Amino acid sequence: MDDLTCVKELEADTPPLTAEARAAARTRLMTAIGRESRGGVALVLPRRTVFRVAVAATVAAAATGTVVVASTDGGNPRSPRMTTLSAAQVLHKAADRTRSSGAGLPVPRNDQYFYTKTYITRTPLKGGRTRTWTDESWMSVDGSRPSRRQEYGKIHNDPPLGEHEVQWPPNEYAKLQKWPTDPDELLKWLGRGRIEVVEPSGPKGGSAAGSASDPDMMVFTEACLLMQGPRVMPPGLQAAAFEALAKLPRITVDEDEVDALGRHGVGVSYPHLTFTFVFDRETYDYLGIRLKGSNDKLVDGELRQTDRYFEMRSRQEVGVVDRIGRRP
Incomplete structure (x- = not known):
């Protein structure tokens, strides 16, 4: 050629x-x-x-909205060429990777627990010491048993879900099994019935105005919340979520992101939202979520956002265990 x-x-x-x-x-x-x-x-x-x-x-x-990656020319690994990938292409590759790597995930029983180990780094925007946490959590598969979770090193013992309590997106495996794995159908589920978007900008989160006029923003946010739940999902659901996001016309690529473990990745974000999905640059494994947050403080009688920071949340270990305290 x-x-x-x-x-x-x-x-x-x-x-x-x-x-x-x-x-x-x-x-x-x-x-x-x-x-x-x-x-x-x-x-x-x-x-x-x-x-x-x-x-x-x-x-x-x-x-714009593309990332440059290395690939091989003519099957010869010594002859690299540069290829640009759009945000949609990155998400499709992540979906393919999810299908291949998630084939062996177990189907949990209702009396078991989802186990997760998450590494978190938080760096002040204005410079300063980076704080780190390693959080472990054991969440009841069907919500009928007490759960234990860590948030920034603090342990919380959560009671079973009440009869009339509703989580959205749900964490219970049986409820997630009812979600569609067709990307077009999943788009209809994500963001439905929402008036405002809640961003994961800290332990209590925050709201983003104007989301009612931008349904795609709600879809992106709901997908983010879904990925923060148990990573042992029903077959095909996580891949479908990435493919659904790939259909959003305004998604963009962030070329070089570094997760909490120092792994370099490529990010996919949405305008005016403060969080980004991060994927491995070579394998397209899902690495975690990067976000920009702040602490709310009462200043002169007004609640103000202060101490802004970047945070990276990386899932390192996931699995299913029989009781709280046990690891895969």
């Missing part, structure tokens, strides 16, 4: 560049080459290498 054919394929789904964008891409390329040639030592690159760098810079300058 010649270079011109490669250019056409790479730019097939990319909007035409403006003169300013082309100039900016060319400047970045020449600057990088210039750095390598300082000190009187010229950098000599093969023609195909220069071509690939130029195309990568051009695509990066033109595309």
Whole structure:
């Protein structure tokens, strides 16, 4: 395949560049080459290498809502090429990964518990010490038994769900089994009947105004809340949730996110919401949720948001056990 054919394929789904964008891409390329040639030592690159760098810079300058990843050319692992992925493509890859990795998950009994271990890091926006927690939780599969959960290191012993108590999205496995695994049908379930969006911006959360006029925002938020529940989901549900989100036209890619364990990933977010789904850059495993939050304090008689921070919540271990205190 010649270079011109490669250019056409790479730019097939990319909007035409403006003169300013082309100039900016060319400047970045020449600057990088210039750095390598300082000190009187010229950098000599093969023609195909220069071509690939130029195309990568051009695509990066033109595309929005995409992430650049490395793939192989012609099945040869020594010949990488750069490919841009949209947020929808990232979610579809995450759905495929979920189906392959979740095939062996157990079907829990009602008398068992969902076990989760979650790593949390919280870093102040204005700089300062990063705080870390390792939380473990044992949640009753059907809600009929007491549960134990940790939030930021504090243990909470929760009583069984009352007869008239309703959780949304539900945590009970039997209720989640009734949810559709067709992405189009799941879109109708996510966000239904909601007037406002509740963001997971801290232990008590917060509300986002204007969500009634943006149903897609509600869908994204409900999917976030669903993923914060038990990760041992009925077969196909988590994959369907990712594919449902892929249908939202305004989702965007955040190119480099780092989870609480230091793993580099790619994020998918929605405008004006403060949280992001994070996936492994190579395997597309779901790593966790990143959010921007704050603490509410009473200042001069008014409740104000202070101490803003970034937080990353990464699930490291999930499973099903027979009693509280036992681990998989």
